[in-house]
Amino acid sequence: MSFFKKIFNKEKKETLDKGLEKSKTTFFDKLSKAVAGKSKVDDDVLDNLEEVLVSSDVGVATTLKIIDRIEERVSKDKYLGTDELNQILREEIAGLLSEIDAGNATDFEVPAGTKPHVIMVVGVNGVGKTTTIGKLAYQFKKAGKNVVLGAADTFRAAAIDQLQVWADRTGVPIVKQSMGSDPASVAFDTLQSAVNQNADVVIIDTAGRLHNKVNLMNELTKVKRVMQKVVGDAPHDVLLVLDGSTGQNAFEQAKQFTAATEVTSLAVTKLDGTAKGGVVIGISDQFQIPVKYIGVGEGVEDLQVFNKFEFVDSFFK
Numbered sequence: 424m425s426f427f428k429k430i431f432n433k434e435k436k437e438t439l440d441k442g443l444e445k446s447k448t449t450f451f452d453k454l455s456k457a458v459a460g461k462s463k464v465d466d467d468v469l470d471n472l473e474e475v476l477v478s479s480d481v482g483v484a485t486t487l488k489i490i491d492r493i494e495e496r497v498s499k500d501k502y503l504g505t506d507e508l509n510q511i512l513r514e515e516i517a518g519l520l521s522e523i524d525a526g527n528a529t530d531f532e533v534p535a536g537t538k539p540h541v542i543m544v545v546g547v548n549g550v551g552k553t554t555t556i557g558k559l560a561y562q563f564k565k566a567g568k569n570v571v572l573g574a575a576d577t578f579r580a581a582a583i584d585q586l587q588v589w590a591d592r593t594g595v596p597i598v599k600q601s602m603g604s605d606p607a608s609v610a611f612d613t614l615q616s617a618v619n620q621n622a623d624v625v626i627i628d629t630a631g632r633l634h635n636k637v638n639l640m641n642e643l644t645k646v647k648r649v650m651q652k653v654v655g656d657a658p659h660d661v662l663l664v665l666d667g668s669t670g671q672n673a674f675e676q677a678k679q680f681t682a683a684t685e686v687t688s689l690a691v692t693k694l695d696g697t698a699k700g701g702v703v704i705g706i707s708d709q710f711q712i713p714v715k716y717i718g719v720g721e722g723v724e725d726l727q728v729f730n731k732f733e734f735v736d737s738f739f740k
Contacts, residue, residue, distance in 0.1 A: 435727060439737045442719025446700025447738055450479050458505040464497050468505060479698075480670040482705030489515055513739040516704055520731040523713050530728060531562040533624055534659070539571070539617045541625045541650065541657035543610075545643065545680055546664035548631040551692035551718060553582060555664050556626050557589025558726035559716070564593055568623040573613030574599035575606040575646060578630040586628055596620070606630060606642060607649040614653035627658070640683040647684075662715065664690045665706065668697035677706050686710075692718035695725070700738060703729075 457471035469490055476486040492515040497503050503511065533540035542559070546552040556572065563570045572590050576582035580602040590597035598613040610627050617625045629646060632639065650657040663686045665673040673691070680686055689712055691703050707714045714729040 436733065436737070438725060439719055439727060439733060440740060442695040442717075442725070443700050443734075443737045445696070445698045446479070446694070447740065449698035450475070450701065450738070453478065454508070458508060461505050464493065464503040464505060464508060464511075468508075469494065469497075472508070476701065479701035480705065481701040482671075482674060482709055485519070485705040485708040488519060488708065492518070509739055513735050516738075517732055517735045519708055520704065520735070523707055523711055531559075531566045531568075533563075533568065537656070537659050539614070539622045539625045539654065540659050541614065541617075541627065541654055542660045542662055543627045543629060543643075543646065543650075543658035544662045544664060545629050545684065545686070546631055547676055548579070548582075550631070550664050550666040550669075550676075552631055552664040553585040553589065553628065555690050555692060555716070555718065555726060556586065556628055557593060558718075558723050559626055560589060560595045561593045561723045562726060563624045564595060569620065570595045570624045570626065571613060571617040571620060571622045572597040573610055573625065573627040575609040575613070576628045576630045577602055577604045577606050577609060578632060582628065582630075607645045610646045611649045611653060614650050614657065618653060625657075636679060636683050643684040660715075661685060661687045662690055663688070663712075664692060665702075667691045667694040667699055667702050667718075670697075670699040670702055673702050674706060674709065677710050677712075681710055681712070686712055688713055688715040690714070690716040690718070690726075691729075695719050695721075703734065 453475040457475050458468055461468050473486055473490050476489060477483055493511060496511055544552060544556055560570045560572060572586060572595055574583045574586045574597060583599050587597060598616050600609050613625060613627060661684060663680050665676055691714055694700050694717055703714055717727055717729045719725050719727060
């Protein structure tokens with residue numbers, strides 16, 4: 424299908440293939456056992472496939488959608504051989520992801536007409552939030568953008584220090600205050616500084632605690648409100664960072680954060696060290712929020728703009 428024309432450069436594609444290797448190998452081991460001894464896609468194969476998808480962290484709701492789509496194909500085509508199942512899965516999962524409007528960007532871009540483009544980053548501690556911000560700063564700067572970071576996770580001194588390390592490493596200015604400062608005050612100062620510097624992109628870190636959802640909701644709402652005093656329609660993107668290696672726990676985090684604030688995009692990290700890459704498909708579909716970035720390695724270049732067609736192509740290669 425034209426779905427799968429090559430749009431990544433060779434190096435990016437190789438990194439993606441390598442990053443998804445564990446997920447792909449585990450999935451196909453399970454799939455081979457599911458269709459062993461079968462020549463056609465029948466009820467037994469579909470039952471086994473359902474089990475494979477659920478155990479690959481695609482999630483129950485999304486798995487049932489995929490199975491329904493394949494049942495429709497079986498009903499329409501009357502006969503489907505198990506040797507065709509790989510291609511059918513590719514096509515149906517790509518189709519499912521295509522229903523979530525995310526564009527099809529292949530590079531680090533910001534929409535025209537939003538300057539500065541303000542990204543507010545949310546997520547629990549330990550998912551790779553600060554590292555993702557640092558890599559984003561690197562990638563946007565590499566793309567020729569002027570970037571400013573805001574250290575509004577004032578709950579942990581380590582968060583401020585870690586962001587400072589990334590600011591130094593990437594040569595990007597950072598706005599910060601002391602631990603315990605008002606996060607909204609930091610966000611306000613960051614946006615004022617960004618406007619004064621004619622910055623293209625502002626990335627605001629926020630606290631990653633979920634123990635009290637009401638407090639988190641109030642804090643994020645206040646940060647948004649204060650930012651809008653400087654840039655009227657900020658933030659332009661609320662990016663939730665999730666650790667792909669946690670599988671179903673990432674679903675729960677997505678559920679909690681989407682209840683606490685309006686999340687507009689997702690970054691799924693640490694996919695290279697896990698066999699749970701199917702979580703990208705499930706979370707994107709279940710919450711109808713586009714995955715914008717994926718982490719497929721530890722290097723600064725290994726944070727990639729998520730392209731659904733290239734992802735599915737790598738996963739089913």
